[in-house]
Amino acid sequence: MKLYEQLANSIALSIQEGVLCKGDKLPSVRQASSSRNISPSTVFQAYYLLEARGLITARERSGYFVTGGAGGIPASPEPILVKHEELTQVDVSELVFEVLESTRMKKVVPLGSAFPSPLLFPLSNLARTMASSIQVMDPWSSVDNLSPGDADLRRQIALRYMIDGLHVPSDEIVITNGALEALNLCLMAVTRPGDTVLIESPTFYAALQSIERIGLKAVEVPSHPKDGVDLDAMEWALERHKPKACWLMTNFQNPLGSLLGNEKKKALVELLTQHQVPLIEDDVYGELYFGDKRPMPAKAFDTDGLVMHCSSFSKCLAPGYRVGWVAPGRYSKIIERLKLTTTLSASAPAQLALGKYLQKGGYDKHLRNLRHTLLVNQIKFIDAIQRYFPEGTRLTKPQGGYFLWVKLPDAVNALDVHRVALANGISIAPGPIFSAQRGFTDYMRLNYGHIWNENIESSLEKLGKIVSDLMR
Amino acid sequence: MKLYEQLANSIALSIQEGVLCKGDKLPSVRQASSSRNISPSTVFQAYYLLEARGLITARERSGYFVTGGAGGIPASPEPILVKHEELTQVDVSELVFEVLESTRMKKVVPLGSAFPSPLLFPLSNLARTMASSIQVMDPWSSVDNLSPGDADLRRQIALRYMIDGLHVPSDEIVITNGALEALNLCLMAVTRPGDTVLIESPTFYAALQSIERIGLKAVEVPSHPKDGVDLDAMEWALERHKPKACWLMTNFQNPLGSLLGNEKKKALVELLTQHQVPLIEDDVYGELYFGDKRPMPAKAFDTDGLVMHCSSFSKCLAPGYRVGWVAPGRYSKIIERLKLTTTLSASAPAQLALGKYLQKGGYDKHLRNLRHTLLVNQIKFIDAIQRYFPEGTRLTKPQGGYFLWVKLPDAVNALDVHRVALANGISIAPGPIFSAQRGFTDYMRLNYGHIWNENIESSLEKLGKIVSDLMR
Numbered sequence: 001m002k003l004y005e006q007l008a009n010s011i012a013l014s015i016q017e018g019v020l021c022k023g024d025k026l027p028s029v030r031q032a033s034s035s036r037n038i039s040p041s042t043v044f045q046a047y048y049l050l051e052a053r054g055l056i057t058a059r060e061r062s063g064y065f066v067t068g069g070a071g072g073i074p075a076s077p078e079p080i081l082v083k084h085e086e087l088t089q090v091d092v093s094e095l096v097f098e099v100l101e102s103t104r105m106k107k108v109v110p111l112g113s114a115f116p117s118p119l120l121f122p123l124s125n126l127a128r129t130m131a132s133s134i135q136v137m138d139p140w141s142s143v144d145n146l147s148p149g150d151a152d153l154r155r156q157i158a159l160r161y162m163i164d165g166l167h168v169p170s171d172e173i174v175i176t177n178g179a180l181e182a183l184n185l186c187l188m189a190v191t192r193p194g195d196t197v198l199i200e201s202p203t204f205y206a207a208l209q210s211i212e213r214i215g216l217k218a219v220e221v222p223s224h225p226k227d228g229v230d231l232d233a234m235e236w237a238l239e240r241h242k243p244k245a246c247w248l249m250t251n252f253q254n255p256l257g258s259l260l261g262n263e264k265k266k267a268l269v270e271l272l273t274q275h276q277v278p279l280i281e282d283d284v285y286g287e288l289y290f291g292d293k294r295p296m297p298a299k300a301f302d303t304d305g306l307v308m309h310c311s312s313f314s315k316c317l318a319p320g321y322r323v324g325w326v327a328p329g330r331y332s333k334i335i336e337r338l339k340l341t342t343t344l345s346a347s348a349p350a351q352l353a354l355g356k357y358l359q360k361g362g363y364d365k366h367l368r369n370l371r372h373t374l375l376v377n378q379i380k381f382i383d384a385i386q387r388y389f390p391e392g393t394r395l396t397k398p399q400g401g402y403f404l405w406v407k408l409p410d411a412v413n414a415l416d417v418h419r420v421a422l423a424n425g426i427s428i429a430p431g432p433i434f435s436a437q438r439g440f441t442d443y444m445r446l447n448y449g450h451i452w453n454e455n456i457e458s459s460l461e462k463l464g465k466i467v468s469d470l471m472r
Numbered sequence: 473m474k475l476y477e478q479l480a481n482s483i484a485l486s487i488q489e490g491v492l493c494k495g496d497k498l499p500s501v502r503q504a505s506s507s508r509n510i511s512p513s514t515v516f517q518a519y520y521l522l523e524a525r526g527l528i529t530a531r532e533r534s535g536y537f538v539t540g541g542a543g544g545i546p547a548s549p550e551p552i553l554v555k556h557e558e559l560t561q562v563d564v565s566e567l568v569f570e571v572l573e574s575t576r577m578k579k580v581v582p583l584g585s586a587f588p589s590p591l592l593f594p595l596s597n598l599a600r601t602m603a604s605s606i607q608v609m610d611p612w613s614s615v616d617n618l619s620p621g622d623a624d625l626r627r628q629i630a631l632r633y634m635i636d637g638l639h640v641p642s643d644e645i646v647i648t649n650g651a652l653e654a655l656n657l658c659l660m661a662v663t664r665p666g667d668t669v670l671i672e673s674p675t676f677y678a679a680l681q682s683i684e685r686i687g688l689k690a691v692e693v694p695s696h697p698k699d700g701v702d703l704d705a706m707e708w709a710l711e712r713h714k715p716k717a718c719w720l721m722t723n724f725q726n727p728l729g730s731l732l733g734n735e736k737k738k739a740l741v742e743l744l745t746q747h748q749v750p751l752i753e754d755d756v757y758g759e760l761y762f763g764d765k766r767p768m769p770a771k772a773f774d775t776d777g778l779v780m781h782c783s784s785f786s787k788c789l790a791p792g793y794r795v796g797w798v799a800p801g802r803y804s805k806i807i808e809r810l811k812l813t814t815t816l817s818a819s820a821p822a823q824l825a826l827g828k829y830l831q832k833g834g835y836d837k838h839l840r841n842l843r844h845t846l847l848v849n850q851i852k853f854i855d856a857i858q859r860y861f862p863e864g865t866r867l868t869k870p871q872g873g874y875f876l877w878v879k880l881p882d883a884v885n886a887l888d889v890h891r892v893a894l895a896n897g898i899s900i901a902p903g904p905i906f907s908a909q910r911g912f913t914d915y916m917r918l919n920y921g922h923i924w925n926e927n928i929e930s931s932l933e934k935l936g937k938i939v940s941d942l943m944r
Contacts, residue, residue, distance in 0.1 A: 341678065348792030
């Protein structure tokens with residue numbers, strides 16, 4: 001990252017964290033230059049960037065001021081403590097499909113979408129890489145790319161882990177059709193119908209759908225919006241329900257945005273290892289951190305081969321290419337075979353193109369831009385929500401990813417918001433789709449991973465009005 | 473198809489059918505020209521083509537003679553009548569994986585492979601289409617291509633069915649990661665663990681693996697090498713075992729190469745409709761016919777929406793792209809949702825490229841070449857087997873596809889052949905991988921979908937010797 005980008009990002013983080021609030025004056029260029037020991041032109045570049053992104057504004061002869069921000073935002077919502085003494089037969093698919101359909105409609109502002117805007121990705125660069133790699137593709141790659149997948153791509157993925165300080169042998173990696181297939185294969189590998197699976201609450205609805213489809217039972221363990229799953233509750237559930245697997249997100253959880261610290265991840269893995277319960281770790285958002293470095297996955301603390309670590313390029317680089325992977329520890333062979341007998345392999349052209357793209361370099365630069373854009377977007381979303389939503393609204397302030405988890409003021413039902421908003425051309429993701437018990441009725445998830453513009457802002461204004469109207 | 477290609481193909485068919493035998497003299501150019509009312513130069517072109525392909529040879533001043541062929545080949549093997557009164561717990565995966573691994577090894581002559589040679593496909597043409605389509609790909613296609621799949625591609629597939637005289641609305645079609653995923657989704661849609669599924673015997677091993685993985689039971693109905701599944705046995709099994717689904721191949725079955733006639737397909741669909749049992753129809757080889765026109769799928773005779781018709785481009789056009797589809801009749805919505813919750817969608821670049829390729833034209837020309845090549849290969853394989861294999865060997869003579877089903881002389885075990893052949897650098901597919909009961913121990917499947925050359929011929933010679941040696 002260039003020096004001015006570093007400075008811009010660190011100022012944006014301060015705004016997000018509420019250290020810098022709306023109206024605050026930034027240090028003068030001379031001050032900043034001297035205190036940070038960088039050239040005045042670097043400071044200027046950083047300020048220009050932040051001004052272009054709409055986070056600060058220059059007032060003539062006075063300096064730079066924060067235009068909006070997250071100061072004084074409502075506190076994080078508290079976790080909802082679900083009753084975890086009961087097992088749940090999951091039956092949430094119908095509602096989820098209804099909501100998903102709505103996010104796919106053209107002309108609907110996709111605040112309920114699960115994907116960031118494809119315009120944030122280097123699609124033309126990727127397309128050029130694919131165009132050149134496909135034309136020299138070895139005809140036999142259709143055989144070579146059968147599960148476990150393209151050797152170069154697997155090596156590039158292993159290399160990235162190595163650079164982040166995590167040892168994942170490329171031999172362990174199985175390429176899949178996106179992380180969703182990886183997660184499903186993991187679940188199939190370690191459960192049989194009727195078994196119990198431990199999930200967090202709220203949880204990514206795909207976990208609920210998979211559990212429902214396979215005929216498993218779910219134990220929901222409450223999760224905190226800030227630091228994730230409650231380990232005491234998990235221990236209790238492990239002892240009481242003897243689950244066959246635990247499926248959760250450790251980094252920037254969907255929908256909460258929560259992040260487990262390293263100590264907590266370590267404790268989580270130890271607890272599961274003690275009970276010999278495999279962890280299906282969904283880490284698709286791990287690369288989208290706003291801080292200094294990638295948060296480790298729980299996989300980093302695994303000593304027993306019990307962590308099945310899943311990720312993909314769909315949220316960071318290549319939506320629609322459908323290339324994900326799993327590093328399944330001791331279950332590597334089982335997963336490879338499950339993949340072979342269910343979908344055989346991932347698409348060869350997509351595997352080749354991604355392997356080539358990673359090798360060429362440029363991915364890290366893209367990720368830095370993407371992270372910064374998401375951070376700036378989050379600040380603007382929070383700022384807009386503060387302005388337009390009624391008192392009593394509370395929300396999270398995640399350290400990465402592109403989701404806000406919004407608690408609606410009392411008595412407002414998120415399904416009502418969903419219906420009225422959709423009639424007004426806006427989608428949201430209502431809380432009940434993230435719960436086997438259709439709880440979280442007064443929560444919604446908003447996606448800030450779309451390009452900020454007036455249309456988004458006016459949609460948030462409309463949404464705030466809809467919530468206000470529903471309070472009456 | 474050009475006139476001379478038509479003539480060449482019809483002569484090749486006569487050789488394959490044994491109407492023309494080794495040493496037979498072809499009609500003179502003048503005769504052929506006059507009897508068929510075509511120009512002498514067209515006849516010359518056809519004869520040149522057949523000569524270049526090694527099926528006929530010119531003797532100076534004498535005319536053209538058949539060099540090899542299928543005359544006097546051993547009769548088709550009879551179907552093996554498995555005991556169908558017993559349900560079978562399927563447990564064949566380990567053996568299948570062992571065999572599959574062997575076909576993937578470099579330097580092994582892949583007579584046991586399930587795929588035709590990728591060199592038979594227009595890969596560079598496809599690559600150019602992909603290169604140009606990916607560079608103008610709408611960024612939002614990652615959303616638009618979510619299940620049920622790319623609209624253009626689905627329309628092109630529906631159009632091909634229409635041209636073949638079959639009405640399949642594009643709305644019914646769900647794009648999948650190859651036919652294998654389509655078949656698995658169908659099975660998941662209509663069964664629950666513990667249910668019984670009706671399959672044919674011998675059967676494609678992937679059906680066995682899926683049944684094993686999902687925890688279903690199999691009823692095997694005997695299938696005839698020539699015209700497929702035994703309907704009397706099927707009726708009996710339907711009444712006795714009340715299966716929840718029937719999974720089979722109607723056109724050029726793997727491994728038999730059998731083809732159900734239209735009347736039989738109609739009777740099959742009627743029988744299943746009477747029992748309200750959905751048919752999972754695997755039709756991946758339907759386009760690889762040697763005759764005049766595409767054999768209809770059973771889907772053509774469905775009046776009740778009970779036929780779930782699966783196919784793909786993997787065997788005809790684009791191996792490794794992993795694009796297949798299913799037209800699931802009344803189960804369309806269920807399948808679309810299963811696809812969404814298991815792997816979300818097929819790879820967008822592959823869908824776009826194939827849609828574009830089909831639209832551009834050229835697919836039918838490629839298919840004509842491919843069919844002719846496969847027909848010529850089959851003749852050469854049969855010719856070589858006659859020369860090199862011991863007396864008592866019998867084999868099928870399919871009307872399409874690229875598999876021969878070979879019955880070994882008594883007392884020779886196909887698993888022994890598999891092991892010895894592999895030690896000699898040749899893979900075969902031994903009979904037991906096609907049976908839940910590991911039957912067909914004296915059968916093997918050979919793939920003639922690779923480019924004919926001396927290496928293939930000498931491998932067949934070696935294989936014949938291995939079989940002879942094992943007789944002693």
